[in-house]
Every structure is written in C-alpha cells, then in structure tokens.
Amino acid sequence: MANSTHPVDEILPAGKLFLYGLQHVLAMYAGAVAVPLIIAAAAGLTKEQTAFLINADLFTCGIATLIQTLGIWKLGIRLPVIQGVTFAAVTPMVMMAKSGGMTLIFGSVIIAGLFTFLIAPFFSKLIRFFPPVVTGSVITVIGVSLLPVGVNWAAGGVGNPQYGSMTFLGVAAIVLVSILLINKYFTGFMANIAVLLGLVIGMVVAMPLGLVNFSGVGTAAWIGIDTPFFYGIPTFDFGAILSMILVMLVVMVESTGDFLAIGEMVGKHVGEEDLTRGLRADGFATMLGGAFNAFPYTAFAQNVGLVGLTGIKSRFVVATSGLILVAMGLFPKVATVIASLPNAVLGGAGIAMFGIVAANGIKTLSKVDFDKKPHNLFIVAISIGIGLIPIVAPDFFKMFPAWSQTIVHSGITLGSLTAIILNAFFNGGHAETDVQKDLAANAGMNG
Template sequence: MQGKHPVDEILPGRQLFLYGLQHVFAMYAGAVAVPLIIAGAAHLAKEQTAFLINADLFTCGIATLIQTIGFWKLGIRLPIIQGVSFAAVTPMVMIASTMGMRGIYGAVIIAGLFAFIFAPYFSKIINFFPPIVTGSVITIIGLSLLPVGINWAAGGTGSPDYGSPTNLMVATLVLISILLLQKYFKGFIANISVLLGLLIGLVVAIPLGMVNLSGLNTAPWLKIDTPFYFGLPTFNVGAVISMILVMLVIMVESTGDFFALGEIVGKEISEDDVARGLRGDGFATMLGGILNAFPYTAFAQNVGLVALSGVKSRFVVATSGIILVALGLFPKLATIVASIPSAVLGGAGIAMFGIVAANGIRTLSRVDFEKNPHNLFIVAISIGIGMIPTLAPEFFKAFPSWCQIIFHSGITLGSLAAIFLNLFFNGGK
C-alpha cells in the first residue's frame, strides 16, 4: 500500500503553525502593497485604508483555503498561497481615479465570473507546457522576483535610507542565518530556517530603531469585513473589459505557477488540476469583489519558500490561510506583522526567489540541447523577453493601456514567448 504523497501529508499542529506563519511572513509585504496603492488612487481616508487592508488579508486567507483544501471543483490542492495580482494594479488605479471603489468591484466581480466559466477551456493549454516551456517559465518567475528581494534588502523602494549600511547589514545577517541553519541543522529546524532568520533579523532590528509599531495602540482588536462596504458595485463596460484582460493574464501566470510548484513538490499537474486551480482563482476574485478585495492569483514568492524549506504539505499553507483570516479580523495582529522591516524581509527574499530560478534551471537540465540546438534559442529568447518589464519598466509606455496590462507582466510575456517559440521550433512537442 502506497503512502500519502507529501502534498497530502498532515503534520503535527506545532509544525503546521510555524511553517504556515513562515509563509505569511514571506508574502505579507506583497499582500498589503496593492490595497495601499489603490487606497491612494481612490483618496481613501486612513480608516478606510485600514479596512481595505484587513478585507484583503481576510479574503487572501479564504482564497488560500479554497486552493489548498479544495471544495467541489474548486482548488488545485497544492501548497499555494493566494494574493492580490499586481497585474491588476494599473487598470484598478485608472478605474479608482474615475469611477471610485464601486467601479473597481463591479469589474472585479464580472472578471472573476469570466475566469470561473472559462477555466475548463483555458486548461486545455496544458499540452503547451513541456519541460522546455515550464523550465523557462520557472526561471523567469525567479529572476522577475529577485529585484523585489534586492530592493527589500536595501530598505524598500522609495525609502529615505535606501541602501544604507544598516539595512544591508541586517539583510546580510538574515541571509547568513538562513544559510547557517540550512548547513548545520536538519529536519524541523532547517525547514523553518526562513522564519528563524526573519526572527533573528527582527531581534537585531529592534534596538537599531528599524521597527515601527505606530498605530498599534489605536488599531481595534476586532474588525469584521462587511460585504459591499463602499456601496453596491457599478458596472462599466470599459472597466469590465480591462479587468477581463487582467484575468487572462492572471490565468497564464497562475498556470505557470501551478507547473512550477508541481515540479518542486514532485506531482504531475493534469488538465483537471489546472481547471480546478483556475476556477479557484475566478471564485476568489468574485468573492474579492463582494468582500472589498481584488483579483487573486498564486503568489510566486511562496513557491520559492516551498522549494527552500522542502515542506510540501498543502495543509501547511491551509494553516497560512487560517492565519491570514485571523489577521484580517484582528487588526492589532496585522499591525505587528506589518512592522517587520523591509531589510529583514530582503535577506529571506534573496534566498527564496533565487531558489525559484534555480529550480527552473534544474527543470531545464532535463531538456536535450545537444540533439536539438533550437531549444537553446527557445530558452534564451523567452527569458530575454520575460525580463523586459523587470529591467526596463518603461519599455512599453508608448503602447495603449490595454496592451500594457499584458506587457506589464514579465511572467506572462515570457510564458507566451516560450509557448509560441516551442510551437515554432518543435511543433509543440
């Protein structure tokens, strides 16, 4: 009798909590960034901004539970954290400045419904993801995320002390701590090396005055997410079309993340898996429109944490979902987690995101470059195209706004390039 796949293994309670908390720390900064940007574009008051962040965390948790545990035909049942897609930021900022939050949520609900219905048809593209494509996409995901970790290590983009010796010292300390824990410890301790590294960095950052707990005293203990807090949604055709384009981009990104995670945990991803995962994205996005949140997708940075920690259980990430729900309900907890300095996150981010790129290279090692030299061109050009938005953010600024929704995502560009180049050179094999 075969044992359970590591993905389906239920670990002891203490391990579930600590591993799950590690995932929350890794994704928290990205999770709260989008609501902060949208709140600024919509000129929301401080209290409304706080509500928006809590609503987002609450819905992140529900979306993560849907993907990890699975309900009916929803959820891919892999260790995937759900978070707000950055692909949706540009159109949502435009909608917020002209139509307000109600216009955003009307477009988000319809776009989520579109993804939910279209998911089984979109999943047919599974045949276009052989190792030459998945390896390229995974590498692009890692390389695209690395600048995020590097900027965190320097103190965060726009920070007045960006690149200061103190920030770099703390980030380096976190990274070295993770490496030492990985080398000299085994099992449980090695698996939570990122969490321990973050805690070591936090302890060092406190006496250096890097930890800001302002707002903790004024934050309420409990805040319930109220559906349609900003009023009933409005439906504008232009806004809906732009958000549907965003969902198509999200579906390409999520599919790439599904295959990346499948490679890491050693589980083959079927057409039905992709359909369930994309339905989960669509349902979570519809829910986001109701619960004052946004479009949701798999968070690529947590794919790196799965690879680095070696913990493959989806129930670990389901625990992360429960923690996110709690953070959304208890603003004081969310304020404490938000106080972790960017430099501390950066030390861990460099390790996690680099591991994603390394896994892509490992997948590409299975590709035959000797008998088929065309494969070299597929990898080279798809990675080159995929890195354009990361290395030159203004590269496509002269294009129409609807084009920029697609071109803004290096993962989408690189995925499409790899798929079409493989079709051109290999006929899709």
C-alpha cells in the same frame, strides 16, 4: 508497511503546521498589503477606510488560500499554493479608483472573476503547450523577475530616503547569512523553519537600530468584521470590465506557470483537470474579492520559492497559512504587529527564496534535450531574454497602446507567451514530450 501518502497530502503535527504556515504568511505579507495600500491612496481613502481595506484583503486572501489548498467541489488545485492579490491589476484599478471610486473596481472584479471561472476548463487545455522547455523557462523568469523585489526590500524599500544605507544592507545580510547557517548546521524541523528563524533574528537585530515601527498597534481594533459591499453597491462599466478581463487572462497565464512550478517542486504531475480546478478557484476567489471589498487573486509566486527552499510539500501547511490570514483579517491588531517587519529583514529572506525559484527553473531545464533538439536553446534564450525586458528597461514598451500595458509590463507573462509560441513553432506544440511522460510517471509512482 511503507506510508503511501504523498508528501503533498501529509498532515503534520499542529505545532509544525502553525510555524510552517506562519513562515509562508511572513514571506508574502508585504506583497499582500502593498496593493490595497496603493489603491487606497489612489482612491483618497481615510486611514480607517484603508485599514478596513487591508483587513478585508487579508481575510479574503485566507479564504482563497483555503479553497485552493483544501479544494471544494471542483475548485482548488490541492497543492501548497498561497493566494494573494495580483499586481497585474494595479494599473487599471488605480485608474478606476480615480475615475469611478471603489465601487467601479469591485464591479469589474466580480465580472472578471466570473469570466475566469467559466473559461477555466477551456484555458486549461493549453497545458499541452507547457513541456519542460517551456515550464523551465517560465519558472526561471518567475524567479529572476521576483529578485528585484527582494533586492529593493534589502536596500530599505523603493522610495526610502535612506535606500541602500549600510544599516539596511547589514540587517538583510544578517538575515540571509542566518538562513544559510541554519540550513548548513541544522537538519529536520530547525532547517525547515530557517526562513522564519532568519526573520525573527532580523527583527531582533533591527529593533535596537530603530527600524521596527510598532505605531498603530495600540490604536488598532481587536476585532474587525469584513462586511460585503462596505464601500457601496458595485457599479459596472464596459471599459473597466474589459480591462479587468484582460488582467485575468494575464493572471491565468501566470497562475499556470506557478501551478506547474509547484507541481515540479513537490513531485506531483499537474494535469488538465488539476489546472481547471486551480484556475476556477482563482476565478471564484476573485468574485469573492469583489463582494468582500478585495481584489483579483492569483497564486503568489513569492511562496513558490519557500516551498523549494524548505522542502515542506504539505498543502495543509499552506491551508494553515490561510487560517492565519483569516485570523489577521478578523483581528487588526495582529495584522498591525506583523506589518511591523522592516523591509530590510524581508529582503534578506526574499533574495534566498526568489533565487530558489530561478534555481528550480534551471533544474527543470536540465531535463530538456538540447543535443538532439538544439532549437530548444533558442526557446530558452529568447523567452528569458524577452521576459526580462520590463525589469532591465521599464520604459521599453512605453510607446505601446494603453490597452497592452498590463501585458507588456509583466515579465512573467511576456516570458510565458514567448516560450509557448516558440515551442509551438519549433516543436509543433506536441501534447507531451518524452521527458513530460517520465515526469508524469514518476509523479504517479510518488503519489
């Protein structure tokens, strides 16, 4: 009798769960710690306070990932979605850190999380505005928007005085070529951990070149407990709360795109109820973040590419990533070792992963009818074009009012909103296209 378990719900052997899960953690770690580092600098925190903030973030990130992948009550989309701090919140949080300190940030984060939790069932009804012409455009924009991150990593990281040196580019190239060679000459388990092996190879190559810095590992504590309200009781300000709610509306649009992208990759139809559970989990994790000295959480687009690259669809793999992140939050010494991965090594893997996201968007667009509905070309062309504006011209919207900056600086949000509006204009925002019904039927058969 054939196994009827959907690949998303497949529980793999413990060893594979750990290695695949670790691969996801390594892929998202740089992005996960970037936000607390930026906020700590803006708030003028000490080195010890900054370390605590990073560990608190990793711990809460792990809890959020476990909720999203395993599901609790009516929370969690139960797909291989890893949670991380959204970069959309950085600008307003930096302003809050300078004006009111960490307690002002956490107060606004808690209220914005509650808002997201409550509005999720209503927001999820917008799924009818996400047919393949929209989802394909959004997924493509997500991938292309992330590529500059991978490229900058490969060159050594923005701000690095040696940015673009042949040493950095060479290490990144070795990682990328290693991933490609492993995918070509190996199958099964080895091919599935190609990114992890590429990172290990890159680390080995980078060490004698002096690119790996293990400073801080010896002095880092073995155990660190994340205590609620470590920086003080949250404070609440209407303006700060309003700006964070705006951020969460942006996050909900981005999360919807990520959820649909993951659904496409793993062959599981994401319906209104699924989307509600996923967005509720975002809201709950954000509330949790405010209480446990962390920030707003969302689906991490970086890891969407890893799912597509490896073909590993099990949500229990990413749940294992959640456990690893919790452990890293509780054991600062482990987190410090992982943090030693050089940007150039991450860059080689990033180019492959983020490119895969864009390629999956193009794959989704291949299912769209461009012959009988030629205006679909305009939907794709304009949404991708506008989605790329913040990347190709960062100052394009600098004259726009301050309240709009969170929206206009997010290419993913701009591309998503443009695709939704143009689809509603040209196609009437119908609940489902024939292609969507076919996808849903196929997903049901696969499940």
